[in-house]
Amino acid sequence: MPVEETPAGRTEPGLAAAIAADPAFRVLAQRRARLGLSVVIPTMVIYFGYLAVLVSAPELLRMRLGQATTLGLPLGFGVMVATFLLVLFYVRRAGSDLDRLTQTIIARHAR
Amino acid sequence: MSQIPNGRLAALSAAAVMTPALALAAGPNIGPVVRQTVNPTAIGMFLVFVLVTLGITFWAARRTRSVGDFYNAGGGISGFQNGLAIAGDYVSAASFLGISALVYTSGYDGLIYSIGFLVGWPIVVGLLADRLRNLGRFTFADAVSYRLQPGPVRTVAAVNSLVVVLFYLIAQMVGAGALIQTLFGLPYDAAEIVVGILMILYVLFGGMLATTWVQIIKACLMLAGTTTIVLLTLSRFGFSLDALFASAVAAHPRHAAIMAPGAQVAHPLSTLSLGIALMFGTGGLPHILMRFFTVPDARAARSSIAWATGLVGYFYVMTSLVGFGAIALISHDPLYLDAAGRLRGSTTMAALHLSHAVGGDLMLGFMSAVAFATILAVVAGLTIAGASAISHDLYACVLRRGEDPGGRSEKRVTQVTSLAIGLIAVALGILFQGENVAFLVGLAFAVAASANFPVLLLAMYWRGFTTRGAVWGGWLGMLSSVGLTVLSKAVWVAILGFQHPMFGLDSPALISLPLGFLGGWLGSITDRTGRAARERAAFDEQYVRSQTGIGAAVATSH
Numbered sequence: 001m002p003v004e005e006t007p008a009g010r011t012e013p014g015l016a017a018a019i020a021a022d023p024a025f026r027v028l029a030q031r032r033a034r035l036g037l038s039v040v041i042p043t044m045v046i047y048f049g050y051l052a053v054l055v056s057a058p059e060l061l062r063m064r065l066g067q068a069t070t071l072g073l074p075l076g077f078g079v080m081v082a083t084f085l086l087v088l089f090y091v092r093r094a095g096s097d098l099d100r101l102t103q104t105i106i107a108r109h110a111r
Numbered sequence: 112m113s114q115i116p117n118g119r120l121a122a123l124s125a126a127a128v129m130t131p132a133l134a135l136a137a138g139p140n141i142g143p144v145v146r147q148t149v150n151p152t153a154i155g156m157f158l159v160f161v162l163v164t165l166g167i168t169f170w171a172a173r174r175t176r177s178v179g180d181f182y183n184a185g186g187g188i189s190g191f192q193n194g195l196a197i198a199g200d201y202v203s204a205a206s207f208l209g210i211s212a213l214v215y216t217s218g219y220d221g222l223i224y225s226i227g228f229l230v231g232w233p234i235v236v237g238l239l240a241d242r243l244r245n246l247g248r249f250t251f252a253d254a255v256s257y258r259l260q261p262g263p264v265r266t267v268a269a270v271n272s273l274v275v276v277l278f279y280l281i282a283q284m285v286g287a288g289a290l291i292q293t294l295f296g297l298p299y300d301a302a303e304i305v306v307g308i309l310m311i312l313y314v315l316f317g318g319m320l321a322t323t324w325v326q327i328i329k330a331c332l333m334l335a336g337t338t339t340i341v342l343l344t345l346s347r348f349g350f351s352l353d354a355l356f357a358s359a360v361a362a363h364p365r366h367a368a369i370m371a372p373g374a375q376v377a378h379p380l381s382t383l384s385l386g387i388a389l390m391f392g393t394g395g396l397p398h399i400l401m402r403f404f405t406v407p408d409a410r411a412a413r414s415s416i417a418w419a420t421g422l423v424g425y426f427y428v429m430t431s432l433v434g435f436g437a438i439a440l441i442s443h444d445p446l447y448l449d450a451a452g453r454l455r456g457s458t459t460m461a462a463l464h465l466s467h468a469v470g471g472d473l474m475l476g477f478m479s480a481v482a483f484a485t486i487l488a489v490v491a492g493l494t495i496a497g498a499s500a501i502s503h504d505l506y507a508c509v510l511r512r513g514e515d516p517g518g519r520s521e522k523r524v525t526q527v528t529s530l531a532i533g534l535i536a537v538a539l540g541i542l543f544q545g546e547n548v549a550f551l552v553g554l555a556f557a558v559a560a561s562a563n564f565p566v567l568l569l570a571m572y573w574r575g576f577t578t579r580g581a582v583w584g585g586w587l588g589m590l591s592s593v594g595l596t597v598l599s600k601a602v603w604v605a606i607l608g609f610q611h612p613m614f615g616l617d618s619p620a621l622i623s624l625p626l627g628f629l630g631g632w633l634g635s636i637t638d639r640t641g642r643a644a645r646e647r648a649a650f651d652e653q654y655v656r657s658q659t660g661i662g663a664a665v666a667t668s669h
């Protein structure tokens with residue numbers, strides 16, 4: 001079935017108001033906001049923290065761990081791994097917790 | 112000093128009138144083209160590959176029926192497939208060639224791009240993805256204009272998307288040009304024209320469904336190829352990373368300095384500015400945001416981001432190792448150096464030379480083909496994003512006010528726009544020859560972070576945001592980021608030929624991203640019209656829709 005070729009449909013005003021008034025909806029919005037921030041804030045702290053170390057204490061990153069390997073490498077790659085884990089955390093949580101709540105709300109208000 | 116830029120401009124005007132003879136005579140930049148000894152194995156591999164991907168394009172073209180198919184592959188791509196396709200967008204000239212080239216020239220400093228391109232994803236998934244998927248249909252402008260006045264909002268969004276896409280295209284064109292130049296021994300300008308023609312063919316026949324499939328296949332091949340190169344490289348060092356780094360340190364003229372940050376320490380503000388651009392740029396890249404609409408729902412959009420982040424992260428680690436491997440194995444090998452001792456076909460080719468050094472002609476042919484085909488698909492995806500900004504946002508929604516049953520003339524406009532973007536891309540690719548590809552992508556991220564991200568975020572989160580805010584924020588963010596880029600070293604000195612840059616930072620985002628937010632805020636709080644009041648009142652309904660997805664477009668199955 002092709003998608004209807006009309007501009008994006010609006011939610012009926014009455015339905016939107018009813019959902020907005022639903023306590024479960026407030027819980028959903030709150031949880032999504034909290035989950036979002038619990039990913040966004042650590043990311044910013046880690047990344048800008050890394051950049052701060054990089055420009056202010058480069059000798060730390062220059063520290064030798066082996067023949068030539070420096071601490072900078074595991075630290076840099078570590079930021080990348082942390083980034084991935086944070087994304088995974090959000091996706092897992094949103095996929096179980098938020099989606100279930102959303103389905104409940106939709107089911108309750110669908111005619 | 113000023114001769115080089117003049118030569119570039121001359122070559123450009125020659126290429127613009129499409130007279131190869133003139134183009135050949137014009138530029139000192141074409142000068143002593145490094146001609147690869149013709150390599151039949153590599154070229155054969157390469158041609159087979161390009162033909163196969165063109166085949167996929169034609170196959171997809173026959174399945175492309177509606178406007179939806181063309182723009183978003185009908186919304187029927189799975190989360191994993193879409194993750195691979197997003198990874199394919201990243202696993203392109205920008206990273207494979209650009210990051211390895213940066214690591215090749217400056218070691219650790221190149222890593223900041225690898226890391227930066229990745230840290231945008233938690234921002235996108237945590238703040239934007241769910242809501243965007245629930246509100247939009249084809250482009251992010253759908254979400255921004257949900258409760259705002261579509262005309263002015265879509266106009267700004269379309270122009271800004273186009274600007275970002277063009278910046279991003281420059282990087283891909285420069286990478287593709289260097290590749291074709293080195294592999295076939297063609298003059299750079301001719302290589303650019305070949306790339307331009309191929310990309311237009313892709314877009315006109317295939318649309319988003321084709322680029323999605325081509326991206327998926329090539330993301331897999333690219334990941335496999337890069338892994339193989341890294342393993343072959345490591346096998347020379349007894350599979351010890353430390354031994355590889357030690358050999359790189361011995362080979363590089365800056366020795367141990369390449370294992371720690373260098374240039375970034377010297378320019379902390381530039382580093383911060385670049386960091387901001389990379390972190391918030393992902394959330395404003397139209398061709399990436401567009402990919403959230405190729406999947407059936409918000410859930411699939413999220414899972415595609417998880418796949419993409421994992422694959423791209425893995426790939427970037429590998430690509431950085433490729434850069435170090437290139438320092439260790441090819442930087443002193445006369446086979447890969449020209450008479451002046453520089454890498455043949457510019458440092459952009461470091462990764463491909465390494466593939467030849469460790470895997471012979473077959474590996475070189477395979478990696479060149481995959482790299483080139485990936486660039487083509489990225490370029491095609493970018494062109495579609497740019498063209499849809501014009502045809503969907505401007506033409507269909509603003510000029511025709513959505514009265515275009517079947518979307519027939521909209522598709523026609525898309526094709527004409529794609530053609531125009533292709534020509535502009537060729538011209539820009541010639542102008543920016545020789546600049547680092549990852550750096551150029553960084554500029555695209557800066558514009559995206561300043562022009563699109565603030566408007567998108569404010570539209571979804573701030574009740575007080577109005578049409579005037581979106582217009583002011585969008586224009587201010589775009590004009591300031593582009594303006595500062597023109598005044599910075601990359602354009603003011605390298606292309607226009609002035610002695611000193613007017614703007615000292617390499618990336619404008621430190622100034623232009625706050626300006627984007629400032630414009631959005633100032634425009635909104637000064638907006639006291641009745642329309643603004645209605646827009647604020649409509650926030651609740653938008654909020655419900657963005658959280659639950661009730662009423663969002665249903666997907667087709669493939």
